[in-house]
Amino acid sequence: MERFVYADNSATTPIIKSVIDEMLPFLEVKFGNPSSLYSIGREAKRAVECARERVAACIGANPAEIFFTSGGSESDNWAIKEMAYYQMKKGKNHIITSNIEHHAVLHCVQTLAKRGFDVTYIKVNQNGIVDPIDVENAITDKTALVSIMYANNEIGTIQPVDDIGRICRARNVPFHTDAVQAVGHIKIDLSKQNIDMLSLSAHKFHGPKGVGALYVRKGIRINSFIDGGAQERGKRAGTENTAGIIAMAAAIEHACKDIESKSQKITDMRNRIISELLKIEKSRLNGDLDKRLPGNINMCFEGVEGESLILKLDMEGICASSGSACTSGSLDPSHVLLAIGLPHEIAHGSLRLSLSELNNQEDADYIIEKVPKVVSELRKMSPLWEKIKKGEKYYGV
Amino acid sequence: MAYSEKVMDHFANPRNVGEIEDADAVGEVGNPKCGDIMKMYLKIDNNIITDVKFKTFGCGAAIATSSMATELVKGKTIEEALKVTNKAVMEALDGLPPVKVHCSVLAEEAIKAAISDYYQKNGINPEPIVGKVGSCCHEDAPCPCSMDK
Numbered sequence: 261m262e263r264f265v266y267a268d269n270s271a272t273t274p275i276i277k278s279v280i281d282e283m284l285p286f287l288e289v290k291f292g293n294p295s296s297l298y299s300i301g302r303e304a305k306r307a308v309e310c311a312r313e314r315v316a317a318c319i320g321a322n323p324a325e326i327f328f329t330s331g332g333s334e335s336d337n338w339a340i341k342e343m344a345y346y347q348m349k350k351g352k353n354h355i356i357t358s359n360i361e362h363h364a365v366l367h368c369v370q371t372l373a374k375r376g377f378d379v380t381y382i383k384v385n386q387n388g389i390v391d392p393i394d395v396e397n398a399i400t401d402k403t404a405l406v407s408i409m410y411a412n413n414e415i416g417t418i419q420p421v422d423d424i425g426r427i428c429r430a431r432n433v434p435f436h437t438d439a440v441q442a443v444g445h446i447k448i449d450l451s452k453q454n455i456d457m458l459s460l461s462a463h464k465f466h467g468p469k470g471v472g473a474l475y476v477r478k479g480i481r482i483n484s485f486i487d488g489g490a491q492e493r494g495k496r497a498g499t500e501n502t503a504g505i506i507a508m509a510a511a512i513e514h515a516c517k518d519i520e521s522k523s524q525k526i527t528d529m530r531n532r533i534i535s536e537l538l539k540i541e542k543s544r545l546n547g548d549l550d551k552r553l554p555g556n557i558n559m560c561f562e563g564v565e566g567e568s569l570i571l572k573l574d575m576e577g578i579c580a581s582s583g584s585a586c587t588s589g590s591l592d593p594s595h596v597l598l599a600i601g602l603p604h605e606i607a608h609g610s611l612r613l614s615l616s617e618l619n620n621q622e623d624a625d626y627i628i629e630k631v632p633k634v635v636s637e638l639r640k641m642s643p644l645w646e647k648i649k650k651g652e653k654y655y656g657v
Numbered sequence: 658m659a660y661s662e663k664v665m666d667h668f669a670n671p672r673n674v675g676e677i678e679d680a681d682a683v684g685e686v687g688n689p690k691c692g693d694i695m696k697m698y699l700k701i702d703n704n705i706i707t708d709v710k711f712k713t714f715g716c717g718a719a720i721a722t723s724s725m726a727t728e729l730v731k732g733k734t735i736e737e738a739l740k741v742t743n744k745a746v747m748e749a750l751d752g753l754p755p756v757k758v759h760c761s762v763l764a765e766e767a768i769k770a771a772i773s774d775y776y777q778k779n780g781i782n783p784e785p786i787v788g789k790v791g792s793c794c795h796e797d798a799p800c801p802c803s804m805d806k
Contacts, residue, residue: 565692567716568668575669584692584716593692608692641674643696644689644714653689 261577265623268579269464269555270413270441270614275507276466276514283468283507294500295489304502311509318516319458320449321475327492328505331472332440333364334485335459338474338496339436340368340407342483343457344377347404347434354402358382358390358419360412360596365438369407382408387548388417388600396427403433410439410458411446414583414596414612415547416556418446425454434480440464440472444515445553446523456480460512462504466616467511471504522617526554529624530615533557536628540635542648546600546610555615558583560602562655563645564609564638566593572634573611578627583610605644606655660717661751667721672728675710682778684770686790687763693719695767697727701775706730706738711767718757722764725749730768735775738768739787766790 266274286307292300294308312323329335344355357369359381373379380398382390390408399406406428411418421437428435436457442448443458444465450458457480461472476482488497534545534557542562561569566584573580583594584607592598593607613627639645647653660668677698687694693715700708709731713723725746730738743761747753753761770790773783 563714565715565719568720571665571668571717603690604692605689608689641671641712641720642714643685643694643712646712 261575263622263626264577265619265626266579267613267615267619267623267627268581269616269619270416270553270612271581272463272469273466273616274618275463275468276511276618278514279467279507279510282510283503286503286506291502294502295491304500307506308500308502311505314509315473315512318512319443319460319475320451320453322478324493325450325475325478327474327476327496328500328508329472329474329485329496330470330501331463332362332438332459332461335461335472335474336362336364336407336436336438337368338485339457339459339476339482340365340405341372342485343405343434343436344372346481346483348377352402352404354378354380354400355404356380356382356395356398356406356408358384358408359599360384360388360415360417361407361409362413362438362440365407365409366595377404378402384417384599386601387551388412388415388546388596389548389551390419390424392420392423392427395424396431399427399431399433403431405434405436407436407438410437410442410448411553412547412596413441414594415558415600416441416553416614417547418442418551418553421455422453425456428456429454441553444512444519445555447516447519450475450477457482462508462511465511465515466618467508468504471501471508473508523554526615526617526619529619529621530555530557533613533615533624533627534559537631540632543635544606546597546602553614555619557613557615558610560597560606560610561635561639562606562609563642563648564635566608566610568638569609569611569634572638573630576630576634578630581612581614583612584608603655605653659754660721661753663749663751664718664721664753667724667750668717671711671720671724673710673724673731674712676712677708677710680710682771682775684767684772684774684790686766686770687715687719689714692716693760693763695719695723695763697723697767697771699730699771699775701735704734704736706733706735715760715763716757718753718760719763721750722746722753722760723767726764726768735772739772741765741768 292304294305316323382394434456440461443460456477458475463469484495486497546558566582597607680698681701682699685696696712698710709727711723743765746761776783
């Protein structure tokens, strides 16, 4: 392998050095329990509260609106289930979400459906975008919660959360957004957005795994999530993941510093890769070119299967992912690719590359060189490609 | 899910890839909707499989099982080739992850489909000998091919 290129930053990111430097003392020297009264306990408590202020400042929130959790999935579970149960007491049993949500949201909603909630899944358009009008039309007097993701993890589409939030606010319905892919990558200012709850996860912006936060707007009532001690104002018990929380604060500060210029640089690199890879015969870009996360590339190549594409790229030193059935552990390809109207045959051949600020132009060059090579190798041995070439199979995309 | 070294070897360096232009038999199984198709070409001389080639659209396990299946039937008589089961393919690859077992079934079916084609070309009804060869491999789980979405 000539080079190692990590291009799966939507899956997870490496922790940057400055973040590790900030977190290490809290593992070894300043290890105290933030609930203890003596000095190293108090010091840990201060650092956790300082981290709360730092995280809040990066997204335009108040520190009292930030609750630390174990990550994106926990934040989603807390926001969706506990808001639903809280609202159920008021006779509200209807939830609105989209058909391209992360499984952490979809499976929560499915659990609630088994417990008597009605669910409306808003269908995205062929670019993978929710129409706010559809959300407005779906709201009823029984609607307990609207949960629509900020940006999609597979195809990178950025949803019109400001408009959806405005609609929800006008109808007095709580609005949650899974912003795990958005925070630290695009500018978010909750002081100007009508978002009531937001999930975020540190390892998506060069922080550690196992730590995240749920933002709950002041005035929004929600049940507590973990019973036990008085941590997180009695809402989420358990000794704080001190080092993780401090690392998350350092990472989000780093990510949000010069976010616009950094994301422009990544966007330019992304666009260069997309336009080069689109030169591959019978290829297509999935998602929306404009309303798209800076680092997200998601493409399909007809006649090849995604898992073998990923394995071949791995042999070339490129880490990427796919929405093919074989990588999802089921027989169906990604629900997101099916939701934008791709036939199974095409969705099986998807490739997701996700860039971060740590990728450079040489990485882009290497991707541009290797992806066409690998696609061509697989097509050479594909009986499906043979048929597509002969015109026996046509999928019209 | 992790692949054995043998699976990775057969994926990275698949044996007998390609086509046989004057093949005596060709079999194709699978469905693009399920994400895997295997096509097998046989050259048969005096009841012996003298050459075999394959082309596969599919995941790592689909490519590796096709490759291994060709190795297992090369040089064998038709009767011996018909006895190559999906289990034999799996064992030769040092196992497959549970979700990939269907790939080995597909490999077995590809051999059978090709041999059926050979019998048919020679005016013999293959069904009593080979049995029914399905075009869908997902026996252990509901197959998306049969679901209208």
